[in-house]
Amino acid sequence: MENMAGRPIKPIDIVVLDGKKHLSKAEIEERRALEAKYSPNADNIQCPDWLDEAAKEHWAVLSKDLLDLELLTNIDIGALAICCDAYSKVIKSNQEIEKHGMLVTYTNKGGNKNVVPNPYVAIANKYSDIYKRYCSEFGLTPTARLRLATPKEAPKPQTDFERKFGDV
Template identity: 35%
Template sequence: MKGRKPKPTVLKIREGNPGKRAINKAEPNAPDDVPSCPDFLDEVAQEEWHRIARILSDMGLLSTADRAALAAYCTVYSRWVHAEEQVRKFGTIVKSPDKGFPMKSPYLTVADQAMETMRKFLVEFGLTPSSRSRIRVDRKTAADDQFDLFVGAG
């Protein structure tokens, strides 16, 4: 299927449905729970998981259904961090292994590809300034929280 991906209904509603397109009333609802961090992630990826999962949860944009996508993002983040460490260590230009000619570091290629993949995931999760600016979230005030506690909704 070609063309622009459909926007998730939750994002469409939070943005105020600016295009006034029909809301999918049959869209499945994913559970709101924060997914558990997969054991297979390396240390850097696990640290990013805990950092970003808290942010997404606070924004109301994380579900247990997002576990694989979040794990993929964290894996690519870790790859980017490790590649950038190697670029700092060896530089952006290295000698080719066969004849010693200057060439672009393979680590720079890995870092660039990982960064582009990260950007795509960040947009999907609403974690870039431009993608975040299109999302509207109803913010609760302290008075709202007190009222919820009073009526037993909190």
């Protein structure tokens, strides 16, 4: 979900760790309750049948790691499948490029032969972009992992005022 400015809404725990003080304790607890209410289950994660073997192998690796990190839920299956399918298509495209080269000879309708870029180069680039986008969504790149990281902050000692009056 995004706000009107187009920036992604941060989970409340990240807002708190960032030191944002604009929310009261009641507002923080309300946000935590809403986030928990809208957290999907992860009890039915299965690899889709329509994926080819390379995509299924990639699924096995990614789904295990994402489940261990609690970043994969039932409603993410489609997105992860697209990610794995794109990975497989990049591999297939690169195999075709290796087999035929970066340039291929094309015979036009007039019978003239022209050297043109191998169409599999464009296909590999297209699926690489798709793969990169989905990897970013799942925190599978170094930059994406940094965005997901929630640094543990040591609790600050309470001041005399806070001990007497709490968080007013």
